[in-house]
Amino acid sequence: MFGDKNIMGGVLEYNLVVYKFSKISLLILYPVISLLLPILFFGTLFFSISNADKEYAGVSIAILVSTIASLILIILASVYAFQAYKTKLFALQPDGTRLARVSDYFAAAFATFIFGNLISNLLKLIS
Amino acid sequence: MTGIILALLIPLILLLVIVICGVICLIIFARAHGNIKNLDKKQKRWFLFFGLFPVLLIVIFFSLIVLSTSQSKKELRADIESGELIVYTVSPIKDPSKTREINVSATSSTPVALKFDIFDENLYIERDKYGTVKVLTKEFEEFKHITKNGLASVFFSERVDIKESVYERHLKDEYGEFKKQVTAIGTLYEYEDINSIDESGSFVWIMKFANRDDNLLIRVDYRSINDQSIKRSPVISREYAKSLYDLMTSSIELHFIKSVPGVITPVNE
Numbered sequence: 001m002f003g004d005k006n007i008m009g010g011v012l013e014y015n016l017v018v019y020k021f022s023k024i025s026l027l028i029l030y031p032v033i034s035l036l037l038p039i040l041f042f043g044t045l046f047f048s049i050s051n052a053d054k055e056y057a058g059v060s061i062a063i064l065v066s067t068i069a070s071l072i073l074i075i076l077a078s079v080y081a082f083q084a085y086k087t088k089l090f091a092l093q094p095d096g097t098r099l100a101r102v103s104d105y106f107a108a109a110f111a112t113f114i115f116g117n118l119i120s121n122l123l124k125l126i127s
Numbered sequence: 128m129t130g131i132i133l134a135l136l137i138p139l140i141l142l143l144v145i146v147i148c149g150v151i152c153l154i155i156f157a158r159a160h161g162n163i164k165n166l167d168k169k170q171k172r173w174f175l176f177f178g179l180f181p182v183l184l185i186v187i188f189f190s191l192i193v194l195s196t197s198q199s200k201k202e203l204r205a206d207i208e209s210g211e212l213i214v215y216t217v218s219p220i221k222d223p224s225k226t227r228e229i230n231v232s233a234t235s236s237t238p239v240a241l242k243f244d245i246f247d248e249n250l251y252i253e254r255d256k257y258g259t260v261k262v263l264t265k266e267f268e269e270f271k272h273i274t275k276n277g278l279a280s281v282f283f284s285e286r287v288d289i290k291e292s293v294y295e296r297h298l299k300d301e302y303g304e305f306k307k308q309v310t311a312i313g314t315l316y317e318y319e320d321i322n323s324i325d326e327s328g329s330f331v332w333i334m335k336f337a338n339r340d341d342n343l344l345i346r347v348d349y350r351s352i353n354d355q356s357i358k359r360s361p362v363i364s365r366e367y368a369k370s371l372y373d374l375m376t377s378s379i380e381l382h383f384i385k386s387v388p389g390v391i392t393p394v395n396e
Contacts, residue, residue, distance in 0.1 A: 090161065096162065097160040100161070101157070102153075102154055104157075105153055105157035105161070106153060106157075109153060
């Protein structure tokens with residue numbers, strides 16, 4: 001995965017698995033969830049309204065799914081950020097390059113969006 | 128319908144283009160190991176293009192929105208200037224000299240005048256195709272423009288007088304509970320009209336004038352916060368509706384005067 005560069009150094013194989021898992025999960029889950037959740041949410045809301053569903057059970061489930069998905073994403077982003085920091089993934093090498101690959105840049109961008117979203121929501125809560 | 132589809136589709140396409148441009152930019156940036164200096168001339172050109180293209184699109188999009196809004200404002204101004212829409216602005220401080228008195232001849236029967244001194248509210252009058260005259264207030268403080276969907280409104284309904292006992296039975300069957308108050312000029316019925324589906328509804332007050340065949344109907348509509356079916360309409364709480372009603376009714380005075388039937392005349396204009 002890391003070519004001829006051993007970015008993990010003396011770190012255990014366990015960390016490599018965690019890093020890989022968090023990165024791949026982020027790359028798959030973030031676009032899927034950010035696209036699917038609004039559709040799921042508005043779809044169920046529309047369905048509830050059109051069926052005169054007083055309980056709004058569909059909406060409650062959508063909110064629950066969205067909350068769980070957001071929590072999972074925050075955990076994944078935190079793990080990925082920790083691993084990236086620990087392995088100095090984005091540190092500039094003497095040859096002017098970085099160890100991070102294209103997928104790492106995407107994962108980092110997604111993690112930034114997730115944290116940004118979290119901070120903005122917290123600020124909204126406070127205000 | 129086409130308008131709704133366009134209104135949904137255009138932002139969606141815009142978002143898609145922005146996302147694609149962002150992805151391409153990020154790929155170019157990542158391939159240069161996070162340093163723009165590593166990019167050659169061709170790559171730099173593409174990087175700038177995909178970076179600036181969404182910005183350009185956003186600028187064009189918002190310019191179009193601003194233009195369309197100003198067009199709507201122009202149309203509203205034209206409506207007001209042509210007299211199709213009459214807007215009354217009332218002082219935020221109760222000032223009798225600024226009180227608007229409106230003579231409304233709602234039906235072919237006895238005309239009625241309404242006197243408004245509602246604080247910090249804009250009023251306008253419109254007549255629907257059934258001949259009902261509505262005196263509408265501005266929707267919200269946050270809504271700086273005036274739309275035709277008024278939050279609180281006063282209707283003059285043309286009705287043939289029915290026996291009070293029959294009317295009361297009808298109210299009881301339809302709404303369950305109502306309050307009755309006998310005044311010098313007539314009987315006031317108060318009831319709450321609740322839509323069972325989405326908790327939207329209205330407070331309705333009907334003044335049945337003594338010895339007259341028309342009624343004054345005061346109606347304050349409210350909508351549930353969960354009511355997503357009416358996105359363009361104001362979403363307000365019941366408390367807000369009630370407080371607005373209190374504000375409105377506390378300052379309405381009824382006068383019986385003579386005016387030309389079918390003509391709406393703002394007296395103090």
